[in-house]
Amino acid sequence: MFSFEIFQEILNSIRQNKLRSFLTCFSVAWGIFMLIVLLGSGNGLQNGMTSSFKDALTNSIWMSSEITSLDYNGIKKGRRIDLKNEDQAAIKQMSNQIDLSSTRYTIPVSTTIAYKEKYGSYEVRTVMPVYREIELIKMMEGRFLNDRDQSEFRKSSVISTEIRDYYFPKENSIGKYLKINNIAFQIVGVFEDKDNWDNNRCIYIPISTAQQIFSAGHNISLLAVTLKDITVDQSKDIATKAKELLAKRHNFDPKDPRAVNINNNFENMDRSLSIIRAINIFVWFIGIGTIIAGIVGISNIMLISVKERTQEIGVRKALGAKPWSIITMVLQESIFLTTMAGYIGLVLGVGLLEIVSKNIPENKAFINPSADIGVAIWATVVLIVAGAIAGFFPARQAAMIKPIEALRYE
Amino acid sequence: MIHLNNIQKSYTSGQNKLHVLKGISLDIGKGEFVSIMGSSGSGKSTLLNILGILDNYDDGEYLLNNTLVKGLSERKSAHFRNELIGFVFQQFNLISYKNALENVALPLFYQGVNRRKRNIIAMEYLERVGLKPWAEHMPNEMSGGQKQRVAIARSLIAQPKIILADEPTGALDSVTSIEIMDIFKTVNDQGITVLLVTHEHDIADLTKKKIILKDGLIDEIVVNTPKINFN
Numbered sequence: 001m002f003s004f005e006i007f008q009e010i011l012n013s014i015r016q017n018k019l020r021s022f023l024t025c026f027s028v029a030w031g032i033f034m035l036i037v038l039l040g041s042g043n044g045l046q047n048g049m050t051s052s053f054k055d056a057l058t059n060s061i062w063m064s065s066e067i068t069s070l071d072y073n074g075i076k077k078g079r080r081i082d083l084k085n086e087d088q089a090a091i092k093q094m095s096n097q098i099d100l101s102s103t104r105y106t107i108p109v110s111t112t113i114a115y116k117e118k119y120g121s122y123e124v125r126t127v128m129p130v131y132r133e134i135e136l137i138k139m140m141e142g143r144f145l146n147d148r149d150q151s152e153f154r155k156s157s158v159i160s161t162e163i164r165d166y167y168f169p170k171e172n173s174i175g176k177y178l179k180i181n182n183i184a185f186q187i188v189g190v191f192e193d194k195d196n197w198d199n200n201r202c203i204y205i206p207i208s209t210a211q212q213i214f215s216a217g218h219n220i221s222l223l224a225v226t227l228k229d230i231t232v233d234q235s236k237d238i239a240t241k242a243k244e245l246l247a248k249r250h251n252f253d254p255k256d257p258r259a260v261n262i263n264n265n266f267e268n269m270d271r272s273l274s275i276i277r278a279i280n281i282f283v284w285f286i287g288i289g290t291i292i293a294g295i296v297g298i299s300n301i302m303l304i305s306v307k308e309r310t311q312e313i314g315v316r317k318a319l320g321a322k323p324w325s326i327i328t329m330v331l332q333e334s335i336f337l338t339t340m341a342g343y344i345g346l347v348l349g350v351g352l353l354e355i356v357s358k359n360i361p362e363n364k365a366f367i368n369p370s371a372d373i374g375v376a377i378w379a380t381v382v383l384i385v386a387g388a389i390a391g392f393f394p395a396r397q398a399a400m401i402k403p404i405e406a407l408r409y410e
Numbered sequence: 411m412i413h414l415n416n417i418q419k420s421y422t423s424g425q426n427k428l429h430v431l432k433g434i435s436l437d438i439g440k441g442e443f444v445s446i447m448g449s450s451g452s453g454k455s456t457l458l459n460i461l462g463i464l465d466n467y468d469d470g471e472y473l474l475n476n477t478l479v480k481g482l483s484e485r486k487s488a489h490f491r492n493e494l495i496g497f498v499f500q501q502f503n504l505i506s507y508k509n510a511l512e513n514v515a516l517p518l519f520y521q522g523v524n525r526r527k528r529n530i531i532a533m534e535y536l537e538r539v540g541l542k543p544w545a546e547h548m549p550n551e552m553s554g555g556q557k558q559r560v561a562i563a564r565s566l567i568a569q570p571k572i573i574l575a576d577e578p579t580g581a582l583d584s585v586t587s588i589e590i591m592d593i594f595k596t597v598n599d600q601g602i603t604v605l606l607v608t609h610e611h612d613i614a615d616l617t618k619k620k621i622i623l624k625d626g627l628i629d630e631i632v633v634n635t636p637k638i639n640f641n
Binding site (some may be wrong): 005008012015047133135311312315316317318319321322323324325402403 | 491497503505610
């Protein structure tokens with residue numbers, strides 16, 4: 001349908017009103033440019049948020065020991081609740097949707113790590129072997145802690161790549177002994193967990209060993225569980241039940257906002273995703289609004305152009321142009337103008353996003369802002385539809401011109 | 411070729427009803443060369459519009475090439491105009507951003523003829539009106555007479571049965587007017603019916619028959635005696 005004739009028409013109509021065409025096309029280009037940049041930024045935010053959840057399974061719930069903030073059963077507030085090894089089994093029995101679970105104990109004193117003449121201060125996390133699956137820890141060398149480390153109270157340790165690079169720049173670290181507060185722990189593996197800065201600056205040792213060395217008895221600081229195939233509401237339900245159970249076991253008010261802190265990653269993720277969704281809706285709203293302004297502009301210039309060409313259209317009709325060929329002539333012009341202007345905006349928008357995403361310093365909140373192919377396809381559809389809408393009224397106007405106009409002279 | 415029976419046409423503007431054609435009955439046969447004359451307001455332009463299917467009429471019958479032309483859809487009337495009628499206008503009405511060749515080829519575009527083919531045909535017709543060297547020129551580079559010759563080539567390209575010309579010499583000087591009338595005569599000699607509206611007597615005298623309108627009715631029909639060629 002698109003022919004040389006149509007192209008000639010369009011070029012002519014642009015040429016006749018250069019400034020007007022430019023301004024109108026600019027408004028459409030600007031609309032698409034804004035839409036692409038906003039959508040890209042939205043993507044950047046979304047990538048940032050999703051990646052901040054990558055350091056742990058999003059289907060996990062974390063319970064940690066804290067201090068009570070409400071009086072209960074005649075006991076004053078301000079009491080420290082210590083979760084116990086036994087709580088793990090109790091929580092596990094609560095629901096069959098609980099999949100993995102691990103305890104963690106936080107060493108109450110600062111830890112000094114030494115190897116030969118090198119000293120440093122790093123966080124030491126004391127966990128169960130299954131913790132690796134909950135925290136999604138990637139092993140680079142050797143192995144993670146295993147069940148025998150745990151049951152035999154072995155002094156085994158797993159270090160991060162960063163720690164390895166600090167203590168063992170030139171030698172193999174596996175099998176070497178690191179001194180943690182002057183107690184030698186053998187290195188059994190090296191991991192990498194770069195999603196979070198802290199996660200790549202720590203050492204894992206068995207919780208059983210730690211509880212023994214630091215005389216912690218059965219105290220734990222953290223209990224993490226993962227849940228399988230459940231909805232956000234179900235996870236909230238389990239979190240509430242877990243708090244009630246722990247309240248009963250440790251004699252505190254289940255309504256106490258502190259005492260035991262429950263961090264439900266399900267809910268966190270869901271909340272973030274709904275924020276992103278809202279941002280996306282907002283972005284489309286603004287973008288579409290800007291494009292509508294452009295459409296009105298195109299429609300306007302086309303109406304004027306049809307008006308100016310009344311006689312020409314009359315002549316065409318006298319020569320045998322059917323109403324439909326006049327309509328398609330106007331519609332194609334409108335779609336062409338919109339699409340061309342829109343594509344300029346699209347290319348500029350994508351270009352800007354590319355430049356930005358290549359040059360922004362690494363940060364966690366805004367990662368790889370880009371408009372994907374889906375957005376480009378959507379934008380094209382929007383443009384063609386927009387062009388058709390913009391051309392609708394002018395085309396109708398043109399189709400209504402009577403061929404008699406050909407004989408009317410000013 | 412053309413058969414009009416008691417054609418009536420009136421225009422309403424607000425409260426006023428203007429009865430323009432009050433019953434025109436007329437027959438024009440194949441190969442005639444006719445001029446329609448009349449003072450302004452006599453209804454000659456309205457009659458031309460109806461003959462050209464550019465406007466409809468209120469009452470009566472119009473048969474064109476034995477087909478009743480009445481209440482046609484826009485689509486249908488566009489088709490008839492394209493196939494049967496060639497138009498020549500006072501102001502030439504060439505499309506300003508198309509060159510002479512493209513202007514001539516336009517009716518074929520609406521017939522769906524491809525670009526290459528219609529340009530070849532258009533070149534033939536330009537040659538007939540003696541403007542082959544001007545094919546690539548834009549209308550604003552041509553004189554009035556040249557523009558009208560392009561317009562005549564355009565009216566002929568779809569091989570119509572009738573040429574309708576509305577004051578074809580109205581914008582031209584007398585020498586050029588005679589040249590244009592010569593072209594019409596040549597066209598007519600090939601068997602095409604030519605019907606032109608004019609208010610200039612010496613132009614009307616160059617046709618074979620004059621139809622004189624007065625107040626929406628045919629006043630008289632004058633058959634011109636063939637011009638004696640003194641050469």
